[in-house]
Amino acid sequence: xxxxxxxxxxxxxxxxxxxxxxxxxxxxxxxxxxxxxxxxxxxxxxxxxxxxxxxxxxxxxxxxxxxxxxxxxxxxxxxxxxxxxxxxxxxxxxxxxxxxxxxxxxxxxxxxxxxxxxxxxxxxxxxxxxxxxxxxxxxxxxxxxxxxxxxxxxxxxxxxxxxxxxxxxxxxxxxxxxxxxxxxxxxxxxxxxxxxxxxxxxxxxxxxxxxxxxxxxxxxxxxxxxxxxxxxxxxxxxxxxxxxxxxxxxxxxxxxxxxxxxxxxxxxxxxxxxxxxxxxxxxxxxxxxxxxxxxxxxxxxxxxxxxxxxxxxxxxxxxxxxxxxxxxxxxxxxxxxxxxxxxxxxxxxxxxxxxxxxxxxxxxxxxxxxxxxxxxxxxxxxxxxxxxxxxxxxxxxxxxxxxxxxxxxxxxxxxxxxxxxxxxxxxxxxxxxxxxxxxxxxxxxxxxxxxxxxxxxxxxxxxxxxxxxxxxxxxxxxxxxxxxxxxxxxxxxxxxxxxxxxxxxxxxxxxxxxxxxxxxxxxxxxxxxxxxxxxxxxxxxxxxxxxxxxxxxxxxxxxx
Numbered sequence: 001x002x003x004x005x006x007x008x009x010x011x012x013x014x015x016x017x018x019x020x021x022x023x024x025x026x027x028x029x030x031x032x033x034x035x036x037x038x039x040x041x042x043x044x045x046x047x048x049x050x051x052x053x054x055x056x057x058x059x060x061x062x063x064x065x066x067x068x069x070x071x072x073x074x075x076x077x078x079x080x081x082x083x084x085x086x087x088x089x090x091x092x093x094x095x096x097x098x099x100x101x102x103x104x105x106x107x108x109x110x111x112x113x114x115x116x117x118x119x120x121x122x123x124x125x126x127x128x129x130x131x132x133x134x135x136x137x138x139x140x141x142x143x144x145x146x147x148x149x150x151x152x153x154x155x156x157x158x159x160x161x162x163x164x165x166x167x168x169x170x171x172x173x174x175x176x177x178x179x180x181x182x183x184x185x186x187x188x189x190x191x192x193x194x195x196x197x198x199x200x201x202x203x204x205x206x207x208x209x210x211x212x213x214x215x216x217x218x219x220x221x222x223x224x225x226x227x228x229x230x231x232x233x234x235x236x237x238x239x240x241x242x243x244x245x246x247x248x249x250x251x252x253x254x255x256x257x258x259x260x261x262x263x264x265x266x267x268x269x270x271x272x273x274x275x276x277x278x279x280x281x282x283x284x285x286x287x288x289x290x291x292x293x294x295x296x297x298x299x300x301x302x303x304x305x306x307x308x309x310x311x312x313x314x315x316x317x318x319x320x321x322x323x324x325x326x327x328x329x330x331x332x333x334x335x336x337x338x339x340x341x342x343x344x345x346x347x348x349x350x351x352x353x354x355x356x357x358x359x360x361x362x363x364x365x366x367x368x369x370x371x372x373x374x375x376x377x378x379x380x381x382x383x384x385x386x387x388x389x390x391x392x393x394x395x396x397x398x399x400x401x402x403x404x405x406x407x408x409x410x411x412x413x414x415x416x417x418x419x420x421x422x423x424x425x426x427x428x429x430x431x432x433x434x435x436x437x438x439x440x441x442x443x444x445x446x447x448x449x450x451x452x453x454x455x456x457x458x459x460x461x462x463x464x465x466x467x468x469x470x471x472x473x474x475x476x477x478x479x480x481x482x483x484x485x486x487x488x489x490x491x492x493x494x495x496x497x498x499x500x501x502x503x504x505x506x507x508x509x510x511x512x513x514x515x516x517x518x519x520x521x522x523x524x525x526x527x528x529x530x531x532x533x534x535x536x537x538x539x540x541x542x543x544x545x546x547x548x549x550x551x552x553x554x555x556x557x558x559x560x
Contacts, residue, residue, distance in 0.1 A: 011171025
């Protein structure tokens with residue numbers, strides 16, 4: 001069965017496949033290799049994915065949504081077009097669109113994928129990703145950590161050997177990994193990150209500065225005005241990449257508001273976010289027991305890494321300039337495709353070997369004999385190379401205790417309740433047990449994310465065993481029910497995708513303009529609609545190209 005690599009991103013998603021040992025990108029129906037992770041429901045019930053959905057966030061905010069990756073692993077639902085969706089379902093619609101793109105390019109059914117997730121995605125978020133794959137009709141062979149995928153793709157591209165620090169700042173997450181490459185072996189030495197920090201947080205900060213200047217509360221904005229504000233904030237964020245000052249006009253319902261922001265003010269306001277960027281970098285270097293001077297290259301990945309403040313932070317930390325990758329938005333997707341080749345033992349990659357690490361500490365809750373408080377006892381430390389098997393010994397709390405209940409935890413907090421509970425395992429103790437009895441507890445963790453827990457009561461030989469696998473967080477009944485429900489929703493046919501994208505873009509420009517500019521857009525859009533009804537399929541290409549060129553020129557010369 002054909003397998004592809006997928007980067008299911010917060011802002012954009014990427015699909016790729018491996019051909020002769022070389023990862024290649026898969027274009028969508030619009031010919032783009034980046035598909036915005038956005039979903040919209042058209043008035044006829046058709047599901048729109050990608051660019052048209054992004055444009056409809058402005059014109060149809062009640063029928064469109066984006067950024068739902070942040071909600072994965074929670075019970076939060078999103079309402080669009082008066083219908084509630086779980087984050088897994090919205091992600092499944094994006095995955096289904098990528099699956100169709102791959103099948104259109106490769107000419108064969110695609111039933112499997114290796115999907116990237118942030119290294120600091122906890123177990124509920126990983127399970128939600130697996131559920132999304134199943135709902136999209138894909139078997140997820142495994143999940144690969146995003147910094148690992150980025151490091152793998154970069155390591156395959158680079159001829160250099162040594163230590164590479166990969167910083168991946170995407171739309172919603174930040175991941176850091178340290179890669180050691182030597183004679184075809186690529187070893188992840190350490191990974192860290194922040195699954196709630198990304199480019200969207202900097203966009204939201206800009207939006208908050210706008211609201212403060214206008215003395216308006218976000219809760220008082222209509223959905224339309226809020227969407228317009230976020231769109232303008234994103235434009236200013238991108239404008240500050242190449243300029244010391246950026247200006248945009250927020251097309252509110254009450255009238256357009258022109259607003260400017262300097263890079264200096266933006267970076268001062270972003271001090272807290274910049275500090276959060278620094279923490280995972282420091283942790284990775286400390287966990288890898290390496291000095292900054294020993295790092296041969298620092299590589300920036302992810303669309304948000306283009307912000308000058310990221311370059312400034314890295315330069316201050318390491319006293320040198322990082323390497324900005326030529327395709328920062330695509331590297332993780334390409335790495336996921338390489339991981340497919342490694343999983344399938346592709347002959348072209350026979351000289352390549354990749355090792356990964358466990359991104360979180362794993363352990364059990366136990367009573368601390370000194371403080372009398374429940375604590376997390378770590379059995380496998382974070383950033384331990386996997387596969388790995390470690391054991392620890394525990395004892396009954398009181399003489400005559402009849403059983404021990406082990407709470408299996410994932411996380412870094414000393415307080416058990418502040419970590420993620422993967423499950424529980426109970427074992428019966430023999431009669432006459434004492435506090436001196438040894439209870440051997442072994443954790444075995446593999447590259448697929450499966451954790452095997454084995455417990456042995458050494459005095460009696462009694463054993464208990466449980467495997468905690470990265471299974472979907474939904475029950476079989478829920479998966480089947482939601483899969484059937486999603487099947488009723490139809491993605492826009494590929495041959496209509498370009499038309500719908502152009503119409504959505506024109507409608508967005510109409511909403512953003514006023515006066516004679518709005519009249520121009522309306523005239524061109526009406527002509528496009530009329531000609532769609534009269535032209536044959538073979539003549540549509542010229543019409544689309546002409547309308548697209550007009551929209552490009554109009555938007556380029558748009559002056560508020």
